[in-house]
Amino acid sequence: xxxxxxxxxxxxxxxxxxALGWASDAPMPAFRPTDAxxxxxxxxxxxxxxxxxxxxxxxxxxxxxxxxQRVVCEGTTARYRLEVRHDGRLLASQEVRxxxxxxxxxxxxxxxLRVPPGPSSLDVRFVRLDSVPAEREDARERxxxxxxxxxxxxxxxxxxxxxxxxxxxxxAVPASLALRSDVTLRxxxxxxxxxxxxxxxxxAVRRTP
Amino acid sequence: MAAPSRPTERVAERALIxxxxxxxxxxxxxxxxxYQSGTIVFALFLVLLATGLWLIxxxxxxxxxxxxxxxxxxxxxxxxxxxxxxxxxxxxxxxxLVHAVRMYAQGRSWGPRAxxxxxxxxMLIVVFICGWTGYVMVWDTFGELLAREGARMLDTLPVLSxxxxxxFTGERPIPSVFFFLNLFAHVGLPLxxxxxxxxxxxxxxxxxxxxxxxxxxxxxxxxxxxxxxxxLAMAPEANPFRLADAVPADWFYAFWLPLSRSLAxxxxxxxxxxxxxxxxxxxxxTRRRGASAPPPSQVDESLCTGCRxxxxxxxYEAITMRTRADGRADEVAHVTGDRCVSCGICAGSCAPxxxxxxxxxxxxxxxxxxxxxxxxxxxxxxxVAVCCAxxxxxxxxxxxxxxxxxxxxxxxxxxxxxxIELLIRGGAGGVLVLACPPRDxxxxxxxxxxxxxxxxxxxxxxxxxxxxxxxxxxxxNAGEPSAALAALREFAAxxxxxxxxxxxxxxxxxxxCEPAPVAERS
Numbered sequence: 001x002x003x004x005x006x007x008x009x010x011x012x013x014x015x016x017x018x019a020l021g022w023a024s025d026a027p028m029p030a031f032r033p034t035d036a037x038x039x040x041x042x043x044x045x046x047x048x049x050x051x052x053x054x055x056x057x058x059x060x061x062x063x064x065x066x067x068x069q070r071v072v073c074e075g076t077t078a079r080y081r082l083e084v085r086h087d088g089r090l091l092a093s094q095e096v097r098x099x100x101x102x103x104x105x106x107x108x109x110x111x112x113l114r115v116p117p118g119p120s121s122l123d124v125r126f127v128r129l130d131s132v133p134a135e136r137e138d139a140r141e142r143x144x145x146x147x148x149x150x151x152x153x154x155x156x157x158x159x160x161x162x163x164x165x166x167x168x169x170x171x172a173v174p175a176s177l178a179l180r181s182d183v184t185l186r187x188x189x190x191x192x193x194x195x196x197x198x199x200x201x202x203x204a205v206r207r208t209p
Numbered sequence: 210m211a212a213p214s215r216p217t218e219r220v221a222e223r224a225l226i227x228x229x230x231x232x233x234x235x236x237x238x239x240x241x242x243x244y245q246s247g248t249i250v251f252a253l254f255l256v257l258l259a260t261g262l263w264l265i266x267x268x269x270x271x272x273x274x275x276x277x278x279x280x281x282x283x284x285x286x287x288x289x290x291x292x293x294x295x296x297x298x299x300x301x302x303x304x305x306l307v308h309a310v311r312m313y314a315q316g317r318s319w320g321p322r323a324x325x326x327x328x329x330x331x332m333l334i335v336v337f338i339c340g341w342t343g344y345v346m347v348w349d350t351f352g353e354l355l356a357r358e359g360a361r362m363l364d365t366l367p368v369l370s371x372x373x374x375x376x377f378t379g380e381r382p383i384p385s386v387f388f389f390l391n392l393f394a395h396v397g398l399p400l401x402x403x404x405x406x407x408x409x410x411x412x413x414x415x416x417x418x419x420x421x422x423x424x425x426x427x428x429x430x431x432x433x434x435x436x437x438x439x440x441l442a443m444a445p446e447a448n449p450f451r452l453a454d455a456v457p458a459d460w461f462y463a464f465w466l467p468l469s470r471s472l473a474x475x476x477x478x479x480x481x482x483x484x485x486x487x488x489x490x491x492x493x494x495t496r497r498r499g500a501s502a503p504p505p506s507q508v509d510e511s512l513c514t515g516c517r518x519x520x521x522x523x524x525y526e527a528i529t530m531r532t533r534a535d536g537r538a539d540e541v542a543h544v545t546g547d548r549c550v551s552c553g554i555c556a557g558s559c560a561p562x563x564x565x566x567x568x569x570x571x572x573x574x575x576x577x578x579x580x581x582x583x584x585x586x587x588x589x590x591x592x593v594a595v596c597c598a599x600x601x602x603x604x605x606x607x608x609x610x611x612x613x614x615x616x617x618x619x620x621x622x623x624x625x626x627x628x629i630e631l632l633i634r635g636g637a638g639g640v641l642v643l644a645c646p647p648r649d650x651x652x653x654x655x656x657x658x659x660x661x662x663x664x665x666x667x668x669x670x671x672x673x674x675x676x677x678x679x680x681x682x683x684x685x686n687a688g689e690p691s692a693a694l695a696a697l698r699e700f701a702a703x704x705x706x707x708x709x710x711x712x713x714x715x716x717x718x719x720x721x722c723e724p725a726p727v728a729e730r731s
Contacts, residue, residue: 005234005235006235008235009232009235009236009240012235013427013431014431017431017432017434017435018435018439020296020299020300020303020435020461021296021435021439023299023459023460023461024295024296024299024459024460024461025441025442025444025457025458025459026457026458026460027455027456027457027458028351028354028455028456028457028458028460028463028466028467029454029455029467030350030354030452030453030454030455030456031452031453031454032454033454035452036452037452039378039379041375041378041380042380043371043375098370099370099371100370105370106370106371108370108371108372108375110364110372110374110375110378112374188451188452188453188454189450189451189452190379190449190450190451190452192378192379192380192449192450194378194380205379205380205450206450207379207450
């Protein structure tokens with residue numbers, strides 16, 4: 001083989017290898033400086049809309065011991081509406097339901113909304129759409145025999161049932177959440193709006209260097 | 210044979226021929242990387258396994274970015290290994306794409322080759338997923354961008370009640386299990402590639418897995434040198450509260466990212482799935498139907514002596530040997546139709562000329578040579594150029610203008626040596642077989658078997674009575690007329706110095722066959 005083609009071949013191989021190295025970490029534009037993001041994200045247990053009934057001792061006796069439960073509740077979970085306004089302009093409006101095919105799991109909110117950086121007002125609302133029966137569940141639970149330990153159910157089991165129902169009720173997201181805030185977002189900054197389960201309110205989180 | 214018949218195939222083939230010609234000139238056909246794209250992918254896969262095994266010792270799922278940064282900061286045992294790993298993965302993508310384009314352009318993506326095509330596409334998809342997981346593992350801005358985009362598309366599927374993108378919101382630290390799963394996939398999927406590779410080459414005999422050593426070490430050496438002279442730098446760590454303006458991206462794995470990010474998640478995912486499906490099902494579109502579908506080889510059992518040579522030579526393991534049903538003691542060859550690509554290699558391997566695609570057996574070739582001799586009556590100075598239809602026959606007019614008599618064949622590997630003998634004994638001054646370069650043979654092993662039949666007594670060998678000085682094999686692809694013309698002129702000068710031959714008139718040729726060594730097949 002001639003020297004010239006061989007040298008040209010080697011040079012071409014080197015150039016192509018360098019091109020490969022360049023393309024391996026060449027800059028890719030990601031976000032413009034005119035972008036900032038409001039990220040609305042949380043997960044919470046929805047309120048239940050259900051009818052609870054206290055089972056009689058006769059009904060309980062027909063069940064296997066491990067299936068006995070003094071109060072049985074049937075129903076579904078509430079629907080909510082999320083609305084996000086930026087400087088009064090509606091950026092997002094969506095209905096939110098619990099997860100799962102029967103919508104009986106946690107509900108999840110996740111939206112990333114591009115907004116221009118700079119000072120602005122932010123208004124996030126999360127409101128229950130369905131009405132929960134006026135009668136409070138705990139009142140219903142205190143119905144005749146609700147706390148009875150008869151019918152083959154131990155007092156400890158009854159206590160656990162009651163405790164579990166109370167826990168679910170308390171964990172449920174409030175019927176209405178709102179966050180109104182004046183914020184100044186820097187270019188490419190992300191503002192996270194999330195639900196603080198302990199404080200039971202929406203909070204805005206930002207961590208800029 | 211399955212010549213390119215669709216416009217896109219023809220365009221791709223023209224480009225390929227031109228590139229092959231350039232590379233042949235620069236590197237010679239033995240070193241042409243375009244001919245070796247498939248084996249280069251496998252060689253790079255081994256490099257990735259070796260470097261990956263080393264890197265995994267230093268990776269911490271609890272501190273992904275910090276562990277990679279620490280490794281990258283070490284120039285002796287970290288940075289160049291990581292660079293080597295990365296550049297080899299990029300080169301593997303390039304080589305795999307070249308390999309796929311080559312198969313498509315040469316009409317080798319359908320029929321019995323569909324399995325190889327589909328497993329190849331599946332492996333390429335797995336390679337892209339491995340690349341995705343590999344970059345997410347680092348958890349820099351590029352990895353975060355890939356992860357977010359993947360999650361965005363995944364969340365359009367109505368299977369998960371919690372959006373996967375919530376992992377990256379910054380509400381809480383990203384759980385280690387996410388990086389563990391990433392690592393698991395990044396390590397586990399390449400192991401699955403071995404299964405894919407087994408399927409990929411399951412329908413070819415004597416599959417070559419590695420390129421020739423000079424090319425192998427050249428590729429590895431170049432990538433190693435690149436990893437040393439161009440050390441990797443760490444991109445900034447992913448920050449869920451800060452959008453990156455630009456990320457240092459690996460475009461070989463993220464070329465799709467700008468497009469998908471400009472689309473809604475649903476169309477982006479649909480586009481990716483449809484593209485993958487279209488590539489997977491390409492053999493349905495490229496399949497030859499009706500008259501354009503080449504018929505598989507057939508065996509004339511009355512001629513078959515059971516010598517096993519066609520069984521040994523078939524590049525696609527489409528021929529098996531069976532016990533005869535006609536009471537003769539020996540075996541008989543049997544062609545499995547759905548494995549036969551109609552390459553015709555068996556026609557050149559059968560001394561009694563009892564096997565081959567219809568119209569292309571040794572006997573058919575002799576018939577055509579006789580017709581040619583009767584029609585053309587070649588003189589003593591005539592060089593008959595036997596040209597491969599996919600190679601030198603494309604510029605046959607140039608050879609004819611230079612005084613050669615053309616005798617095209619479907620593949621030089623089809624050429625029965627008796628046809629060469631008949632040409633010489635019929636009065637031709639010499640026979641120049643212009644075959645495609647061995648690594649470029651559309652039927653894999655045509656030039657190899659041809660050379661062995663002419664010069665190394667491989668069955669069906671060129672008989673000793675034929676003057677080898679009047680026979681020559683040269684290599685030229687369809688884009689190398691100058692190489693073919695140079696070979697023709699040199700050979701013509703050599704033949705002229707030999708003096709005249711005398712045509713023998715009615716030539717009878719023996720058709721004998723010696724049993725092939727069984728070990729050759731195993």
